[in-house]
Amino acid sequence: MTTQQQRTQQQSPRRAAIAAFVRFVVCGGGVGLASSGALVLLDGRMPLVVANALITVVSTLLATELHGRISFRSDRGGWGVHLQSALTVAVSYAFTTGALLALHAVQSAPSALTEQTVYLTSSALAGLGRFAVLRAVVYADRRTPAPAAAAPVAKPAPAAKPVLRKVIAGNTAVAIAA
Template sequence: MAHAPQPDTTGAPDTTGAPGITGAPRAPGAPRASRASASFVRFVVFGGGVGLASSAAVALLAGLLPFALANALVTIVSTVLATELHARFTFAAGLRPATGRCPLRCGLRHHLQSAGTAAAAFSVTTLAMLVLHAIEGTPGLAVEQTVYLSASGLAGVGRFLALRLYVFATAPEQRPVPVSVDLHRSPTRRESLTTAS
């Protein structure tokens, strides 16, 4: 003889996320993981796009200015641009403009922190190449590219995490606390007296 399922009176939320069950929330972490993946794709697209535009701009400006000056100018502008794009679109930080007339969303603190992460990423790739050349005097092109791209990838992931978790971190979402009512609990003597009066 089959018994009807008893209602859950423990108050614990159902996190199974089973399909077909109305009102069953998804497993915790799944939406957050998908948001992080989407942010990482936008980070690569915007960062890569700014990087490609920067290399073209340096090549154009190098004909008019000394290379060091052209590279410095483009690096500053591209870092500011990438920071703004990441704030507005990659992480959707929801920042208001720094001042009433300034079109920039990020304040000086965000730009300095973002520049710090870019400098750290540059240091990682430079250190990787220095170590490679210290170990092997004349490495082949394939080895150099493998080391450089591996270091760049590692530095990029580190920069993404630093921007997401520190520079553009937002307050965690406030979730309602489930309220449980125990229907099988008998009222205490004090509750019975209060109800009777």
């Protein structure tokens, strides 16, 4: 295998990961922005922690479906995937809620812009962690990898045949190996 072929094989998984991450950001970002708008709409109608919990559950169901089908292009599905994804969301929920509660502890009445900035930033950080776990665990390729192709074995060069030279010494010809 040439060095160029090795580089191409190494870049393919990297490119696939980058493409999956871009799809993850588009799907998750869209759901996240919709969640952010829903949080604004629910503000004042119910406690912030309850609103965040409700939004987290609904957006998780939607995002899990989108990530499975679009982001990771996986044929895995069902409640098992939703439960695994829910574990990552539980951590995300704790993280975003903690960030919002910390903001309210520092500022008793933050502006909507400040609250949204904290919410979206903490959601983005939680999303990075979710991507890593979803890609490596939940939607990981479960197929047994094909054995790596063995490098071709070089055949040993054939032994050099001795070159015979005819040396004439007097009237007698003698063959000697050179």
